[in-house]
Amino acid sequence: MTDSATxxxxxxxxxxxxxxxxxxxxxxxxxxxxxxxxxxxxxPEWMRKPGDAFxxxxxxxxxxxxxxxxxxxxxxxPGNGVSWTPLHDLQGTITPNGLHYERHHNGVxxxxxxxxxxxxxxxxxxxxxxxxxxxxxxxxxxxxxxxECGGNSNSGxxxxxxxxxxxxxxxxxxxxxxxxxxVKLLLEEAGIKSSAKWxxxxxxxxxxxxxxxxxxxxxxxxxxxxxxxxERLRPENGYPLRLVLPGWEGILNVKWLRQLRLVEQPAMxxxxxxxxxxxxxxxxARQFTFVMDVxxxxxxxxxxxxxxxxxxxxxxxxxxxxxxxxxxxVEISADGGQTWVDAQLHNPVLDRAFTRFSLPWHWQGEYAVxxxxxxxxxxxIQPSRSALIEQRGNHSFFHxxxxxxxxxxxxxxxxxxxAD
Amino acid sequence: MSMLIKTIFIGICLLxxxxxxxxxxxxxxxxxxxxxxxxxQWNLTILPNGDNLPKGSGTAAQGAxxxxxxxxxxxxxxxIGASAEPLVGEVGSLAxxxxxxxxxxxWPNATTVFDYIRRAMPINKPFSLTNDEIYALCAYIFNKDDxxxxxxxxxxxxxxxxxxxxxxxxxxxxxSQN
Numbered sequence: 001m002t003d004s005a006t007x008x009x010x011x012x013x014x015x016x017x018x019x020x021x022x023x024x025x026x027x028x029x030x031x032x033x034x035x036x037x038x039x040x041x042x043x044p045e046w047m048r049k050p051g052d053a054f055x056x057x058x059x060x061x062x063x064x065x066x067x068x069x070x071x072x073x074x075x076x077x078p079g080n081g082v083s084w085t086p087l088h089d090l091q092g093t094i095t096p097n098g099l100h101y102e103r104h105h106n107g108v109x110x111x112x113x114x115x116x117x118x119x120x121x122x123x124x125x126x127x128x129x130x131x132x133x134x135x136x137x138x139x140x141x142x143x144x145x146x147x148e149c150g151g152n153s154n155s156g157x158x159x160x161x162x163x164x165x166x167x168x169x170x171x172x173x174x175x176x177x178x179x180x181x182x183v184k185l186l187l188e189e190a191g192i193k194s195s196a197k198w199x200x201x202x203x204x205x206x207x208x209x210x211x212x213x214x215x216x217x218x219x220x221x222x223x224x225x226x227x228x229x230x231e232r233l234r235p236e237n238g239y240p241l242r243l244v245l246p247g248w249e250g251i252l253n254v255k256w257l258r259q260l261r262l263v264e265q266p267a268m269x270x271x272x273x274x275x276x277x278x279x280x281x282x283x284x285a286r287q288f289t290f291v292m293d294v295x296x297x298x299x300x301x302x303x304x305x306x307x308x309x310x311x312x313x314x315x316x317x318x319x320x321x322x323x324x325x326x327x328x329x330v331e332i333s334a335d336g337g338q339t340w341v342d343a344q345l346h347n348p349v350l351d352r353a354f355t356r357f358s359l360p361w362h363w364q365g366e367y368a369v370x371x372x373x374x375x376x377x378x379x380x381i382q383p384s385r386s387a388l389i390e391q392r393g394n395h396s397f398f399h400x401x402x403x404x405x406x407x408x409x410x411x412x413x414x415x416x417x418x419a420d
Numbered sequence: 421m422s423m424l425i426k427t428i429f430i431g432i433c434l435l436x437x438x439x440x441x442x443x444x445x446x447x448x449x450x451x452x453x454x455x456x457x458x459x460x461q462w463n464l465t466i467l468p469n470g471d472n473l474p475k476g477s478g479t480a481a482q483g484a485x486x487x488x489x490x491x492x493x494x495x496x497x498x499x500i501g502a503s504a505e506p507l508v509g510e511v512g513s514l515a516x517x518x519x520x521x522x523x524x525x526x527w528p529n530a531t532t533v534f535d536y537i538r539r540a541m542p543i544n545k546p547f548s549l550t551n552d553e554i555y556a557l558c559a560y561i562f563n564k565d566d567x568x569x570x571x572x573x574x575x576x577x578x579x580x581x582x583x584x585x586x587x588x589x590x591x592x593x594x595x596s597q598n
Contacts, residue, residue, distance in 0.1 A: 106540060127452070285514075285589055
């Protein structure tokens with residue numbers, strides 16, 4: 001082991017020492033030694049007058065209004081663009097419904113569920129339509145999983161590291177509990193012909209987004225989702241009906257679903273040819289790259305935050321996920337990848353879902369480069385940026401999953417850097 | 421009622437309630453929909469072999485006029501991009517240091533162009549173009565890079581026969597390397 005490795009490992013506290021930090025914080029309440037007359041001066045105003053009345057639907061605190069999605073849309077078509085989840089402002093693993101990332105191709109349709117149906121046709125024994133009230137009567141399953149846009153983190157392919165907050169560069173991924181009807185039940189009700197191999201899914205938005213999905217995936221674990229984190233889908237997440245394909249790129253999780261047509265061959269739609277394909281150095285393009293590979297991101301500390309105490313103890317915390325299964329390991333480095341220490345994985349560690357990791361870090365004021373590196377249950381390890389570019393070239397644009405590096409300066413400022 | 425009969429009665433009730441709560445049981449509520457499958461609004465996706473292409477025709481010269489009126493605002497007067505992506509040019513650039521993925525340089529199938537224009541363009545008024553207008557716009561775009569001749573009529577027969585320059589440029593990752 002080198003000297004730098006020894007020093008680096010010491011910087012990370014062992015879990016056992018955490019208890020000592022938290023003890024000894026008890027002091028007597030202020031009111032114990034004061035009279036009634038002094039209360040107005042010593043108690044906050046919200047303890048001296050009744051609070052707000054009930055609300056039919058709750059909202060975050062007025063003091064949390066800066067926790068928002070970051071929108072980037074086409075000025076000529078405000079409904080064509082994306083919004084990023086503020087991963088750097090969130091903890092745990094569930095993305096609140098109002099903060100789930102969005103990619104819309106032509107706005108959010110406001111669909112009247114009474115006028116919406118799902119048609120299943122093509123290579124089936126009997127074409128069938130389902131209204132929403134009927135679908136609500138089917139047996140349902142719940143699945144907590146991430147959905148990640150194929151274009152998430154695509155600034156990573158650029159020559160210079162983008163100086164955006166963690167979520168505003170890497171937050172085209174969110175994690176929710178989706179509840180709905182297994183797609184398999186409905187396909188089997190229609191009766192699948194043996195020649196069917198692909199399914200064209202189509203949305204009821206103003207782009208009538210269509211894309212081809214292997215039948216095999218729909219028969220495996222696909223959900224026709226009606227609920228998101230316990231409540232009906234938000235309009236921007238597909239109300240009244242969307243596909244959820246755990247671990248597969250966002251574009252396939254078709255929102256506002258109106259049709260599933262079983263066919264023999266993919267349709268070569270715009271969003272499976274001109275978009276969501278990865279151009280390689282030789283001019284050929286990878287197509288039908290459905291699975292989102294293993295990835296992780298330190299959400300705190302990250303760009304836009306600063307380290308106030310020098311020396312100080314900081315809880316390095318982040319998210320890891322893989323479209324291939326469960327996260328089995330996340331390692332953290334403070335020296336740009338020369339040495340690594342295992343982070344603690346927080347329960348629950350779910351298949352194809354966000355896994356929270358953390359590790360306390362003793363910062364002594366030195367220059368540092370914080371990185372996280374995730375491994376999934378198939379043994380796949382998140383690659384370095386140089387390894388990813390070596391494999392895919394510079395023009396891939398989609399499916400960027402390389403290690404993300406935060407530079408900590410000696411004054412405690414944080415920048416995004418390419419470290420490897 | 422004798423004890424024996426009572427016991428049998430309760431037994432039957434129990435048995436019945438158990439079977440009526442069987443797992444994995446549900447009512448199949450799909451409605452027969454063959455009539456919908458025949459209708460144009462449920463046949464929007466055009467396949468590479470031309471399936472679902474509607475009857476109609478247009479030429480590049482006709483397309484130029486429609487493009488100037490309905491497309492150039494976002495795509496630029498020559499289709500090389502403004503606030504929207506460039507549509508034409510850059511054929512052969514994909515393996516260079518500065519590749520440009522235009523319709524003519526990158527899209528593998530001509531049928532996709534009709535499919536996408538019809539369902540999504542113009543972005544402020546999708547499904548507003550006539551079939552003839554869409555054929556004309558396809559002909560205009562293809563003609564910009566000499567993929568399709570100026571005075572030839574593009575229609576439901578000829579469109580699927582147009583070979584795009586990057587027709588063979590894609591490598592399917594699913595299922596072999598998925």
